[in-house]
Amino acid sequence: MTEPSSDGRTSGGFLAALGVFTVLPVPSRARRPGAGVLAWLPVVGALLAVLAYVPALAVWRGASHGSPFLAAALFVCGLALLTRGLHLDGTADLADGLGSGHPAEQALAIMRRPDIGAFGAVAVAGTLLLQVGALSAVLAVSSRPEGLFAGALAVSTGRLAVLHAAGTGVPAASGSTLGVLVAGAASAPVRWTAGAALLAAAGVGRFLIGGTAAQVAWAVAAVLSGLLAAAALSRHAVRRLGGVSGDLFGALIEVATTVTLVVLAAEAAWR
Numbered sequence: 001m002t003e004p005s006s007d008g009r010t011s012g013g014f015l016a017a018l019g020v021f022t023v024l025p026v027p028s029r030a031r032r033p034g035a036g037v038l039a040w041l042p043v044v045g046a047l048l049a050v051l052a053y054v055p056a057l058a059v060w061r062g063a064s065h066g067s068p069f070l071a072a073a074l075f076v077c078g079l080a081l082l083t084r085g086l087h088l089d090g091t092a093d094l095a096d097g098l099g100s101g102h103p104a105e106q107a108l109a110i111m112r113r114p115d116i117g118a119f120g121a122v123a124v125a126g127t128l129l130l131q132v133g134a135l136s137a138v139l140a141v142s143s144r145p146e147g148l149f150a151g152a153l154a155v156s157t158g159r160l161a162v163l164h165a166a167g168t169g170v171p172a173a174s175g176s177t178l179g180v181l182v183a184g185a186a187s188a189p190v191r192w193t194a195g196a197a198l199l200a201a202a203g204v205g206r207f208l209i210g211g212t213a214a215q216v217a218w219a220v221a222a223v224l225s226g227l228l229a230a231a232a233l234s235r236h237a238v239r240r241l242g243g244v245s246g247d248l249f250g251a252l253i254e255v256a257t258t259v260t261l262v263v264l265a266a267e268a269a270w271r
Contacts, residue, residue: 090250
């Protein structure tokens with residue numbers, strides 16, 4: 001993570017969010033994350049989804065035209081490349097720490113190790129399989145705008161989950177640089193405004209690309225399901241580890257994204 005400059009100034013804007021959470025080039029002065037950086041995460045997620053969607057269009061042109069599985073794999077791999085695999089790494093570390101069953105300090109020490117244990121390997125493999133499988137099921141019955149909508153909705157939901165996890169009063173886990181910087185920094189108005197905006201975008205966006213009332217409801221339910229799953233994981237991890245950390249944030253992104261895609265895949269199955 002980029003440290004604040006020597007004069008202590010930090011940035012909490014969109015460019016800082018890009019600099020910290022993606023590989024996209026930004027001016028060096030923008031790579032100084034402030035406490036407000038998380039508020040931009042859902043927007044960053046939508047941008048990442050658009051960029052990751054472009055390679056998928058080379059092998060899939062909507063519904064049965066091309067390979068939805070290969071398109072989904074390219075999309076998921078594209079996201080991993082655009083984020084330097086940070087969130088998958090956090091997922092593996094958190095799984096190893098929580099899976100160890102050790103007290104907080106020992107679990108955090110395990111999470112800081114550079115290697116990946118059995119719990120982490122299973123968590124990453126399961127996450128990738130579920131994301132590719134779920135998105136593939138969605139793309140198999142979707143037009144190109146519907147496919148982009150599904151991907152952007154899931155990725156943005158994952159980032160919104162982090163914003164909610166850093167709510168006022170939430171402590172940082174011991175030794176977490178990012179946790180210390182952003183823990184408790186997201187005020188209730190910011191969190192709920194962002195949540196309402198994404199839910200509205202889910203419903204309105206699904207309607208505008210030709211969704212029925214039932215499909216609109218499924219899109220909203222997918223967002224809520226992703227956020228609830230992430231909230232449950234966050235609560236458990238904070239209780240076990242004593243606070244939030246960068247690894248937890250990465251895991252929340254992957255869990256919320258995965259659950260959102262699975263719910264959208266369920267909608268596709270029941271059309």
